[in-house]
Amino acid sequence: MITTIHPGLFTTVQDEGRWGYQAFGMPVAGAMDRYAYYAANILAGNKPAAAVLEMTLRGGHFRFEADYYVSICGADMQARLNGTPVKSWSGFLVGAGSELVFDYAISGCRTYVAINGGINTPVVLGSRSTYTRAAVGGFDGRALQAGDVIPIGKDADAAPRNPRLLPAEFIPAYRDQIELRVLLGPQDDYFSEAGITTFFNSTYCISTEADRMGYRLEGSIIEHKEKADIISDALCQGAIQVPGHGMPIIMMADRQTTGGYTKIGTVIGPDLSLLAQAKPGDSIVFKKCSEDDAAAAFALERDACSRLQQVVAYNEQQPPGPARHFKITVNKQLYHVEIREVK
Amino acid sequence: MEGVRILAAGEQGLVVEFANKIEAGINRQVHRLSGLLLQQNQGEIKEVVPTYRSLLVYFDPAQITRKLLTDRVISLIHAAADDDSGLAVAKVISIPVCYGGEFGPDIAYVAQHNGITEAEVIQIHTSVPYLVYMLGFTPGFPYLGGMSEKIATPRLQKPRTCIPAGSVGIAGSQTGFYPVESPGGWQLIGRTPVKAFNPKADNPFLFAAGDYLQFQPIGVSEYEEIAAKAAAGLYQPVIRDLKVKGGLNS
Numbered sequence: 001m002i003t004t005i006h007p008g009l010f011t012t013v014q015d016e017g018r019w020g021y022q023a024f025g026m027p028v029a030g031a032m033d034r035y036a037y038y039a040a041n042i043l044a045g046n047k048p049a050a051a052v053l054e055m056t057l058r059g060g061h062f063r064f065e066a067d068y069y070v071s072i073c074g075a076d077m078q079a080r081l082n083g084t085p086v087k088s089w090s091g092f093l094v095g096a097g098s099e100l101v102f103d104y105a106i107s108g109c110r111t112y113v114a115i116n117g118g119i120n121t122p123v124v125l126g127s128r129s130t131y132t133r134a135a136v137g138g139f140d141g142r143a144l145q146a147g148d149v150i151p152i153g154k155d156a157d158a159a160p161r162n163p164r165l166l167p168a169e170f171i172p173a174y175r176d177q178i179e180l181r182v183l184l185g186p187q188d189d190y191f192s193e194a195g196i197t198t199f200f201n202s203t204y205c206i207s208t209e210a211d212r213m214g215y216r217l218e219g220s221i222i223e224h225k226e227k228a229d230i231i232s233d234a235l236c237q238g239a240i241q242v243p244g245h246g247m248p249i250i251m252m253a254d255r256q257t258t259g260g261y262t263k264i265g266t267v268i269g270p271d272l273s274l275l276a277q278a279k280p281g282d283s284i285v286f287k288k289c290s291e292d293d294a295a296a297a298f299a300l301e302r303d304a305c306s307r308l309q310q311v312v313a314y315n316e317q318q319p320p321g322p323a324r325h326f327k328i329t330v331n332k333q334l335y336h337v338e339i340r341e342v343k
Numbered sequence: 344m345e346g347v348r349i350l351a352a353g354e355q356g357l358v359v360e361f362a363n364k365i366e367a368g369i370n371r372q373v374h375r376l377s378g379l380l381l382q383q384n385q386g387e388i389k390e391v392v393p394t395y396r397s398l399l400v401y402f403d404p405a406q407i408t409r410k411l412l413t414d415r416v417i418s419l420i421h422a423a424a425d426d427d428s429g430l431a432v433a434k435v436i437s438i439p440v441c442y443g444g445e446f447g448p449d450i451a452y453v454a455q456h457n458g459i460t461e462a463e464v465i466q467i468h469t470s471v472p473y474l475v476y477m478l479g480f481t482p483g484f485p486y487l488g489g490m491s492e493k494i495a496t497p498r499l500q501k502p503r504t505c506i507p508a509g510s511v512g513i514a515g516s517q518t519g520f521y522p523v524e525s526p527g528g529w530q531l532i533g534r535t536p537v538k539a540f541n542p543k544a545d546n547p548f549l550f551a552a553g554d555y556l557q558f559q560p561i562g563v564s565e566y567e568e569i570a571a572k573a574a575a576g577l578y579q580p581v582i583r584d585l586k587v588k589g590g591l592n593s
Contacts, residue, residue: 022392023377024548025478025522025540124542134482134523136542186350186358209504213526229498229515231365232479232486234392234399236356243528244500256525258394258479258486260498260514266353291409294354298404 008060013138043071050118059102075108120153221246427589483540502528
């Protein structure tokens with residue numbers, strides 16, 4: 001087990017989310033940055049859907065009461081293991097009695113901590129994800145508190161022994177200005193031409209009202225043709241609502257399942273991980289995306305995740321000696337080549 | 344198929360919009376299509392979310408293309424057509440509400456907007472049972488239809504960031520209540536002590552689409568009495584039967 005000495009600013013248990021109950025109004029919840037969440041589980045040797053800790057802006061302080069293999073992915077919260085700095089996007093063995101301490105995020109917003117075996121809090125309606133608004137999942141539906149004992153389960157495929165570090169190409173760069181690709185609809189026909197132009201040609205700032213439910217933005221007012229209200233319908237993650245005041249709100253993991261404001265478009269799934277790492281004060285520009293481009297981006301994200309799994313599995317079989325990496329293009333196809341000395 | 348629109352909600356969402364109005368027959372088509380899609384699902388559909396007059400289908404683009412899913416939806420729309428010939432028994436659940444005061448800060452605005460008194464707002468709001476067209480927003484939130492236009496009031500221009508659990512509101516010609524604390528843009532007219540969502544119960548959701556709710560005015564002392572019972576898990580709402588045309592289970 002793992003003891004929470006300090007929980008950090010807002011730390012919750014999250015997994016893939018609580019799918020299947022939106023028809024009863026139950027939000028999906030789940031990890032905000034699904035790429036970092038997925039990478040953390042791969043590095044820790046976990047099943048892809050295992051539960052992890054999601055820390056926000058400032059991480060916690062944890063004591064490990066037994067030996068565990070742990071990984072950290074996402075924002076750099078200046079992690080230290082028994083006083084020695086450890087990198088984000090890495091996995092390592094933590095001995096019994098060790099203390100892992102996080103501080104403020106110096107890049108990004110959310111850090112995922114995966115432990116081999118996954119976090120074993122009770123499953124509520126098919127998921128371990130914490131949804132604080134209805135007090136569901138995790139630790140009685142609330143954020144972690146000092147003294148909470150984190151139970152570890154058996155959601156693992158393997159028990160890694162060696163330190164793991166992801167190759168640089170798999171590590172996203174977090175910036176305070178981001179571009180998000182948007183597929184128009186389902187209510188883009190409620191906006192004037194000028195409104196759509198404003199939306200795609202303005203820079204929006206993330207307001208202080210930005211949490212797991214949604215990101216409220218500030219900037220130029222987006223004009224509707226007539227009205228901003230619709231008969232309430234369902235909301236997917238990434239949906240961009242524009243209420244009567246003309247300021248966009250992007251729906252995130254804890255979003256309400258339905259809403260009555262017009263949705264100008266939807267941020268495509270693969271770009272939501274980047275948005276999940278953005279903080280109040282960061283700026284956003286929206287870029288129009290076609291159906292085909294959105295489908296291609298989805299396929300690319302899936303490929304990146306499966307390549308990531310292969311790379312980690314491959315590295316595990318190799319001797320821990322130094323390796324040199326090359327990029328080689330043959331017939332316009334880019335290959336990543338690794339050369340290792342074999343004794 | 345006439346009037347039906349198929350729209351995009353991101354690369355993993357497809358919206359089937361039957362019409363642009365709140366009507367029981369249209370809502371029945373939404374729920375029927377929802378059921379038919381789930382019956383045929385081999386895992387390519389992640390979830391369906393039926394609402395008043397539209398259905399959001401979450402699909403896995405790795406397993407089915409938007410084109411193929413659209414074709415499937417079109418082939419099922421006729422089978423989902425409304426049939427109100429049969430009679431069905433629906434549940435009417437009584438929801439006690441303490442109106443006005445700190446529980447309903449917008450009741451004066453709703454009265455003024457419609458040129459009536461606060462007492463008339465309460466009388467009209469409690470006069471008929473409302474059909475639960477859908478659940479949504481937060482766990483167990485019932486979206487109701489059939490509210491009188493005499494008390495219809497637009498949403499707030501800027502939604503509130505925090506609304507207490509149990510708050511009863513009006514948005515346009517819709518009414519309903521917030522089962523859990525959340526942000527929202529509805530005009531608040533009262534509050535109920537009844538819990539519509541309990542994650543520890545065998546059935547965590549008090550209502551389902553197709554049920555009816557009837558609001559019943561109560562005073563502050565009765566509110567507190569029921570709230571104490573509900574907190575201890577001892578409150579059972581009054582439920583009666585109602586015969587309806589073309590119910591969801593007919």
